Amino acid sequence: MSQIEMRHLRTLVALRETGSLVEASERVFLTQSALSHQIKELEGRLGCSLFLRKTRPVRFTSAGNRLLQLADEVLPRLHNAELDLDRFAGGQSGRIIMAIECHSCFEWLLPAIDAYRNEWSDVELDISSGFHFAPFPALARGDLDLVITADPLDEPGITYFPIFSYEAQLAVAKRHPLVEKPWAEPRDLADEVVITYPVDRERLDLFSGFLEPAGVEPARVRHAELTTMIVQLVASGRGVTCLPNWALHEYLQNDYVVVRSLGEEGVWPTLYAAVRKDQADAPFMKAFIDVAKQVCFANLRGIVTAELG
Amino acid sequence: MSQIEMRHLRTLVALRETGSLVEASERVFLTQSALSHQIKELEGRLGCSLFLRKTRPVRFTSAGNRLLQLADEVLPRLHNAELDLDRFAGGQSGRIIMAIECHSCFEWLLPAIDAYRNEWSDVELDISSGFHFAPFPALARGDLDLVITADPLDEPGITYFPIFSYEAQLAVAKRHPLVEKPWAEPRDLADEVVITYPVDRERLDLFSGFLEPAGVEPARVRHAELTTMIVQLVASGRGVTCLPNWALHEYLQNDYVVVRSLGEEGVWPTLYAAVRKDQADAPFMKAFIDVAKQVCFANLRGIVTAELG
């Protein structure tokens, strides 16, 4: 079916630039015989001659000129594509489509993305809103490239990089009874209204790391979208909430609320970046995780480094 | 050095459109095994994977998408080029750069070109002004594609097509002595002023076909650019001229001048279109010669058909 190959285009261009088969052959690192065969065969398949040889420099026919025009259109594009692919191959470029399991992570993820974009401008970046429910299959099959999670399950083909650990703290109003206690016990919340982000319970530290293990159910769960809104409600005594210590820090400074640890030890989740093994070593990916960590430690009060468990 | 071939681009496109190796392989008329090898090998050379197979339809990586972009740029251009080349191959298109040896031929050549262009709009047409001196070498080496000539030399690689024959006639003033004679003899011009186009003598019928064979030199040769100008000079008795009968026809009708044959038989040159053998059978070329003949016989009075001597 098809006839023309890249090598033909390159030969023709070399021929135009040198004017003879002999020199052109040196240019494309072939023997002159090879070029002679190559062109003869192409001419045969095309059914028309491409240039007149009995002249110096060679003179192209209309067909030859048409092919040269094609070469001028195609070869530069090919070259550019190869340069881009080299960058992909070297891990200098790529795609990071992310999903987050942790609702308040937007707060540090967006600044991290901004910082990263400065250095790695041609990495394709996006936060996916579509895979909140089942991010790991999506990560495995390539719909996602990075998932921020607090639960490093031992999935094959997935690598986890710890970002940081924080304390999941209970925030209560200043005259709440728990203010009198050094820390909270699960049953202290049995009669409370708990205010949370409107997300699944498994994704809330208070439930997954504290109440559910103890089999305690609060009196009521109330939802609010925004962190400030939640804190306002808590401050005015409408309920209690559980948020990362770094998110509560500023409200604590302003003396809006009082915080207590969940249990004597406190609950200390660790956030991980989960990536596919094949991308785990790519420079553009490692760089993203490094930038994220840096941004977090620079901006968030109360977090600590974490090692992979 | 280079990696990417047309076949890779076609495979990737087929893969995008079908979503699986199996179907893509049917599309490009190869085994699916072949595609697997082909892509694996390309990925190896590029150093990065192009798509994720464990999904239906397959999902392209950034690198894969970049290659698809290249394919979208290149394959349509390749296709267009192939269509054009088919036309060249079928002789449906081509290039005709012409030169004329006969000065007054412009008069019928330009209308012929106009008529031809209507039917064969994408044949590249041009009248070269650069090769009046040595048109045949230029024709042989491809600087020219067609030469209008009255002397069909037996050059190898050149084919001659007769266009028409005409009589080269002597035009004289109405009271010129030659009016009394039935035809002119060479020596009748020994004392005359001869008015010609400002071109070489070999290209003038009067000299090449009449005076030089007889060894006669006129008293003086005077030049004028335009046919009308020449005829005016002749009519007012400033000299004699030799022009094709078809060029003199209108002046004869208006009774400006009198014409006489050169010798008893008259001089009857034939105009030929000389073309390179390899183009001689191309439809676009044959069509040009046909159109030229038609136009001539429709417009020129006094010409006759000619066979190849």
Next chain:
DNA sequence: AGATATTTTTGAATTCTATTCATGTCACAA
């Protein structure tokens, strides 16, 4: 779950094609 069908991978064999090598031809200059 397990069993079947489908799709992709893999390694070896094969077929095909581009290239080289060694001449041969041609045109042109001395």
Next chain:
DNA sequence: TTGTGACATGAATAGAATTCAAAAATATCT
């Protein structure tokens, strides 16, 4: 003419792309 440089040609070779056959890996169905 002979000699020189450039292109062509045919046979041999080397190198690839492709196929074949069989095995993994995935998806599908009950």
